[in-house]
Amino acid sequence: MSSASDSYYLPHKAKWPIWGSLGLFIFMSGFSAKLIGSGAGGFFMVLGLLIILGMMFGWFGEVVHESVARLYNEQVERSFRWGMIWFIASEVMFFAAFFGTLFYVRMYAVPWLGGEGASGVGEYTHLLWPEFVSEWPTNGPAEVGGEFEPMGAWGIPALNTLILLTSGATVTWAHWGLLKDERSQFIKGLIATIALGFAFVLLQGYEYYHAYTEIGLTLGAGIYGSTFFMLTGFHGMHVTIGAIFLTVVLLRAMRGHFDSSHHFAFEAAAWYWHFVDVVWLGLFIFVYWF
Known part of the structure; x- marks a missing residue:
């Protein structure tokens, strides 16, 4: 431990990074084994996941105790803020890659297959698959993705948009209360906010059930199905993580943690929540609407 005169808090020797690395290694090894049909793959995936969850619980718990004890000065708080900013920036790049894939496929790849542009690909497409029409959504030449219906925007997706926009307002209202x-x-x-977040996840789960059982839209339904489930699925995972993040903040708030001048954990959760709100607006416009 550092003394009160130190300008920066130096924690004790941390064992948690080692446990986190071990858990990730076991999890990914199990996943790889599962892909090649090994019966032990599932066991090692579960074991790795349990180690990761235990690491997160223990490590975050230590940070919470150190924060409540006011061991962190202004410099440490600043480093936490910059760490969260860079983390969200990396998440922006993560989703930018998937949005970029969707843009490339819709604006370039599919039109090229239909004969547009100077790529020359369309000549071979119409030679092999004369019935192919370069329209979006598509299940590809020869209809390799099978028959499906695209997911409409004005049902559950529109309701989920309203839910997330409302949750952005409620988390801001919570922030105002904390500042006062x-x-x-x-x-x-x-x-x-937490209730709205989990409601979103439940509705998206029902939407996936509807897609698989009623309209033939699956992950294997051509490039449309792939991009649809990759974008919406990863976003749903982020909403789930954000709702869990806010639940931990709620439990801490009920124990008397946080005040108007000491509440970075809540701010980090709120930043993350606003981020998933903005990503969803992009999804609703470019995946569901247009």
Whole structure:
């Protein structure tokens, strides 16, 4: 431990990074074994996941205790903020790659297959698959993706858009309550945001069930199915993580943690939540609507 006169808090020797690396190694090894049909793959995946969860619980718990004990000074708080900023920036690049894939396929690859542009690909497409029409959504030449219906925008997706936009307002309302040291408003805003977040996930799960069982839209339904489930699936995973993040913040708030001048954990969760809100707007416009 550092003394009070130190300018930067130096934690004790941390064992958690080693456990995290070990858990990831076991999980990925199990996943690789599962892909080649090994019966032990599933066991090692579960074992690795349990080690990762244990590492996260233990490591985050230590950070919480150190934060509550006010061992972190302004410089440490600043490093936490920059760390979260760069983490969200990396997430922006993560989704940018998938949005870029969707843009490339819709604006270049599919038109080229249909004979547009100077690529010359269309000549071979019409020679091999004369019935192919370069329209989006597509299941590819020879209809390799099977028959399916595209997912409409004005059903569950529109409702989920309303839910996430509302959750952005409730988490902001919670933030206002915290800044005024009104814990009741803070907690109520968190509860509302968490409920809306999990409602979004449940509705998306129903949407996936509908897609697979009723309209033939699966991950293997051509490039449309692949991009649809990759983009919406990863976003749904991020909403789930964000809702869990806010749930931990809520439990801490109910124990009296946080005040108007000491609440970075909540701010980090709120930043992350606003990020998933913005990503969803892009998904609704470019995946569902157009």
